[in-house]
Amino acid sequence: MATSDLKSIKLRMIYDNGVDENGKPLSSSKTYSNINYASTPDEILQAAQAVAGLSSRPLMLIEKNDSYGINA
Template sequence: MAMAILKDSNIRLTFDAGMDGEGKTIYKGKTYSNVSKDATANQVQQAALALGGLSAYSLSSVERNDSSEII
């Protein structure tokens, strides 16, 4: 039977950086690595909101990306 072992976790914050000359929304992203593998969704959200508050742009979305090794 195959098993998945969580190797790495990171979060990607996407910010709304305004509009371009054609009226399309400009998005900017920032990825943070080495997120605790045991962090809950609420903990990740709290960290993302705290980090997003440090930006000049408004936080648009937060994604968590986990990578696992299948053995």
Template sequence: MAQAYLRRSRISLIFDDGVDEKGKPVTKTKTFTNVALTATPDSIQQFAQAYASLQQKPLVTVERIDNNDILS
């Protein structure tokens, strides 16, 4: 049976950057690499809120991107 092994994790903070000339929403993304593999959703959310409080644009969402090795 195959097993997944967490190898790397990063987070992306997506900020509202207004609208374009056609009225479609525009976002800006800030990505942080080398996130601790043991980071919990609560700790990531706490970091994101602290970082967003230093920005002028409102935070829209936070994404966690994990990379896994699949081995048999």
């Protein structure tokens, strides 16, 4: 039976950069690596909100990306 091991957690924060000349939404993102494996969703949200507070751009989305290795 295959198993999986958590290899890394990354936090991706997507910011609103307004709209282009055609009215299409523009965004930019910043990714933070080495997130503690024991972090709860509430702790990650609090950290992301604290970091977003340092930006002049509004925060649109917070993503948590987990990477797993599959073992046979």
